[in-house]
Amino acid sequence: xxxxxxxxxxxxxxxxxxxxxxxxxxxxxxxxxxxxxxxxxxxxxxxxxxxxxxxxxxxxxxxxxxxxxxxxxxxxxxxxxxxxxxxxxxxxxxxxxxxxxxxxxxxxxxxxxxxxxxxxxxxxxxxxxxxxx
Numbered sequence: 385x386x387x388x389x390x391x392x393x394x395x396x397x398x399x400x401x402x403x404x405x406x407x408x409x410x411x412x413x414x415x416x417x418x419x420x421x422x423x424x425x426x427x428x429x430x431x432x433x434x435x436x437x438x439x440x441x442x443x444x445x446x447x448x449x450x451x452x453x454x455x456x457x458x459x460x461x462x463x464x465x466x467x468x469x470x471x472x473x474x475x476x477x478x479x480x481x482x483x484x485x486x487x488x489x490x491x492x493x494x495x496x497x498x499x500x501x502x503x504x505x506x507x508x509x510x511x512x513x514x515x516x517x
């Protein structure tokens with residue numbers, strides 16, 4: 385996992401229902417943890433584009449439901465600032481389900497654009513992305 389040059393505003397909080405944009409079998413995830421997040425006592429963990437989260441599958445195939453899966457946030461509605469000064473935001477939030485903690489995606493097709501920051505940090509996600517914004 386590589387560092388990101390952009391200043392990512394954390395837009396996905398603990399308890400967020402996050403739709404997926406791949407064909408892994410999960411449709412909606414509920415975020416309950418953010419990997420590598422250090423906060424003060426009592427503060428809910430928050431994540432942004434490029435962060436790995438742990439989530440439970442709320443909607444999807446029956447064999448996937450109620451399972452805990454790692455996922456990467458690839459789009460968020462909350463705008464964030466890039467290193468060149470531009471600000472970017474997407475129409476909806478989205479995540480990609482992983483099959484292991486190394487960053488290999490479970491699905492083979494991604495729908496919609498993927499943020500450049502997520503592709504820089506996770507090269508396995510960048511290989512399958514059609515549109516990188």
